[in-house]
Amino acid sequence: MNEFEKVSLSEQLSPTAVGKRLDQAIAELFPEYSRSRLKEWILAGAVQVDGHVVTKAREKVLGTELIEINAELPIEVEDQAEAIDLDIVYEDDDILVINKPAGLVVHPGAGNRQGTLLNALLHHCSELEHVPRAGIVHRLDKDTTGLMVVAKNLPAQTSLVAQLQDKTVTREYEAVINGTLAAGGKVDAPIGRHATKRTLMAVVQMGGKDAVTHYRVAERFRAHTRVRVRLETGRTHQIRVHMASLKYPLVGDFAYGGKVRPPKGASELLIDTLRGFTRQALHAAVLELEHPRTYEWMQFKADVPEDMINLSAVLRADVKEHGLDEY
CATH class of the missing domain: 3.30.2350.10 (Pseudouridine synthase)
Incomplete structure (x- = not known):
């Protein structure tokens, strides 16, 4: 099943981007997304440059513009549930707090399609199929241990993301x-x-x-x-x-x-x-x-x-x- 995560990004280009194509400049600005994905968002009208929608990936930038992206990212969660033990510190109807061990990758990715925390969460709580990223709102590196909070529903996710953005966590x-x-x-x-x-x-x-x-x-x-x-x-x-x-x-x-x-x-x-x-x-x-x-x-x-x-x-x-x- 496909779920969609809303992506809202806002960053200002640096002067080093002057003269570069828009797709190249924002690929350097947002390296966590592939250039092909960013180009799709440009063509779909999801990218604004200084408040104006730009749909041409080849358009050159000045290197001082504010880039804003409001798009949707499909998330594949089908058949990802796996029976992996979790060290649960706290759980109720809204949140789950776990103590992550060393060696556990948080999100599936290249070379790590299985055996991740996300896979384990989907097995532990099937309702997380309906929450973007299975409720994961922050991450720890693979070999870092310790506490992570997971949202078990959309309102909880919205609250936790806002708290993280407001730096109150x-x-x-x-x-x-x-x-x-x-x-x-x-x-x-x-x-x-x-x-x-x-x-x-x-x-x-x-x-x-x-x-x-x-x-x-x-x-x-x-x-x-x-x-x-x-x-x-x-x-x-x-x-x-x-x-x-x-x-x-x-x-x-x-x-x-x-x-x-x-x-x-x-x-x-x-x-x-x-x-x-x-x-x-x-x-x-x-x-x-x-x-x-x-x-x-x-x-x-x-x-x-x-x-x-x-x-x-x-x-x-x-x-x-x-x-x-x-x-």
């Missing part, structure tokens, strides 16, 4: 990073597609989307730091990109520079633990939101997973052996 993460932070702080740096590595994101000053991350020190080790991170926005790979931009990439996040960095004199146990940690050390630990129906303020917590607990314990033992001042 609290999302707090636990992470272990390479390097020793002196103090907490804030990163306010736009994020966009990496210029050459198209599967990665990067801090992009021209044409990136606003992204704000707050972080504070929870525990210092000799060459690593355990931090608590709070998101204001929810860009793809946001915490991973922002911490890497500060030269403090997450442990295990090899895509963003998180290579193994043991301190001097590290034990074999510590070296093996760092080498064996092959996912980004990131866990969505706290989720707070307003219930879509009752308007009650709700808080959910998920314990840090065993692999991150073990990582911190081994780093703590290293500090006990060497002290903090030897690195």
